[in-house]
Amino acid sequence: MALTTQKPILICGAGLASLLLAQSLRRASIPFLIFERDSSISFRAQGYRLRLSSEGLDAIESALGSAQFQRFWDMCGKTGGGGFGTINAITGEKMSGSGPSNNAGQTKTSGRGPPQESLASRGGKIVGIARGDMRRLFMEGCEPFVRWSHRVAGYEVSTSGVRAVFEDGSRSVEGDMLVGGEGVSSRVAKQLSNGKLKVYDTGARGIHGQAPTTAFKGLGEGVWRLADETKPNGKVFVMTNVRPGDMDDPDVQFGWTLAAQPGVVGAPNDDYTIVGKPAAEIAKALTRDWHPRVRTLFDEMVESEAAFWKITCSTPSGVPDWQNEPRVTVIGDAVHSMTPAGGMGANTAVRDSALLGKLLAGSGGYKEGVTGAYEKEMRVYASEAVRASYGMATSQFGVAISEDSPTV
Structure with a gap:
């Protein structure tokens, strides 16, 4: 990544959606920093294999570019x-x-x-591809910009930028924009939506x-x-x-x-x-x-x-509306957690990464209106995916949730 005076895009979490967004920014020479709560990429078992849809593969190819996508494709199993x-x-x-x-x-x-x-x-x-293999490939080239053992508790917006606030009370450098991609327990999602985003x-x-x-x-x-x-x-x-x-x-x-x-x-x-x-x-x-x-x-x-x-x-009716904050948005499970039914969660998350990355690349980095455009389009396809996943889960898993159900 070339030296620049441009402030970085701050990314919370080093999961699949966050790392794929980082790859998209890297290709566009837009600076970024990633804050991850774990101490290393091997801190936790990665566990399972992901099934990739046409939309998911298209999104990954868009974010990685043809050469790196070919390496990714060669790692995938085909059944x-x-x-x-x-x-x-x-x-x-x-x-x-x-x-x-x-x-x-x-x-x-x-x-x-x-x-x-x-x-x-x-x-x-x-x-399909093992989640661990997918994460390691998405990490390639991003390693110098990952700050391990940083648990994000929220953010602070000023007239000139935004900072991540960590659980120990310290703050990050100022960035142009902050993206919450730290999963179902995202503090960024709760703060941004004023509690409307529920899991x-x-x-x-x-x-x-x-x-x-x-x-x-x-x-x-x-x-x-x-x-x-x-x-x-x-x-x-x-x-x-x-x-x-x-x-x-x-x-x-x-x-x-x-x-x-x-x-x-x-x-x-x-x-x-x-x-x-x-x-x-x-x-x-x-x-x-x-x-x-x-x-x-x-x-x-x-x-x-x-x-x-x-x-x-997440709320089965779909992704709710919240007052847009131009410098902050959320991706992946932080905004639309799904059951395993239908295998839609990861495929929807990488669509977020590709869409937000494309918008940021097109504007040369942060620009007012980017998060609004991303959220408007994301709400449509993500709400459809959440409703479909929940619908299948009611028969496959025997689940039923309402506004009164316990949250995480």
């Missing part, structure tokens, strides 16, 4: 098929009426069972994990939903993507996401951010009576990569 296959986790048998579909670009909501999602994105393939605890719980690809050989290629409806308090199911070519290599890992309906499982000491062996033990206990065909995913899991989490959702 055939257009829909989920569902396996009874207790019997190991494929459930009738499940399997690949050809409904590209559609979400089937009629008929029996949960909505059938269209999974294919480019070239008729289902495209609800759905009551559902999840565990992300990984295992050597050889543990998945009993499934075969495809995108699979493993369903257990025998638990007394509700359903448990797992989603995973098994791509060809790697199943004989024990040095390669596939990821899975386990989800349980509200009331099925809690966490020790109500700690919903536990990682490693304690989270792995919960997953193993939940799947102890599953068929050997699918239980290998948990018996052979890499315990250090397990992560337990609350399943949250």
Whole structure:
């Protein structure tokens, strides 16, 4: 990044949306600084694999540029098929009426069972990448501009710029603009929206994990939903993507996401951010009576990569309006948290990064009106995504939230 007297764009959080925005700014030679609460990129297990939609891939390509996107594309796994296959986790048998579909670009909501999602994105393939790999690639070139162990508590706007305020009471250098991308617990989002941006605890719980690809050989290629409806308090199911070519290599890992309906499982000491062996033990206990065909995913899991989490959702009606602040805005989970249903969260977050990055690049950096233009367009596609994700989650996860539901 060239030397400049221009004040930086301050970015809170070093997750996927924040780092992709930083890549877009780097390409446009717009200075930036990133403040991240963790002490390093390897501080926490990254856990799970993300499925990328056409819109998500287009956004990533727009932000990275053709050369870096090609590297990203080469890292992605490509799986055939257009829909989920569902396996009874207790019997190991494929459930009738499940399997690949050809409904590209559609979400089937009629008929029996949960909505059938269209999974294919480019070239008729289902495209996915491990979150950790994605984050490391987005970090490349941004390392000198990341300030680790900085927990953002809010911001201060002046006539000349904006500063991040940290939890210890210290302040950042003055920037031209500040972007809150620090996730569902974003203090920036709460301050900017005056409390209008809310993230609800759905009551559902999840565990992300990984295992050597050889543990998945009993499934075969495809995108699979493993369903257990025998638990007394509700359903448990797992989603995973098994791509060809790697199943004989024990040095390669596939990821899975386990989800349980509200009331099925809690966490020790109500700690919903536990990682490693304690989270792995919960997953193993939940799947102890599953068929050997699918239980290998948990018996052979890499315990250090397990992560337990609350399943949250923003206001289902969509992203609310708030009084625009020209120098401050929010991206990703900070503005539109979604359930895993539909795999829309990360894809919507990278759209934020690409859109805001494009607007900033087009104006040569901060300019009054940029945040207003971004928020106007973001509210449309993000509200649609939140409503769709919540709609699928009501059937898949058995969740129901209202204005009276607990927030996080």
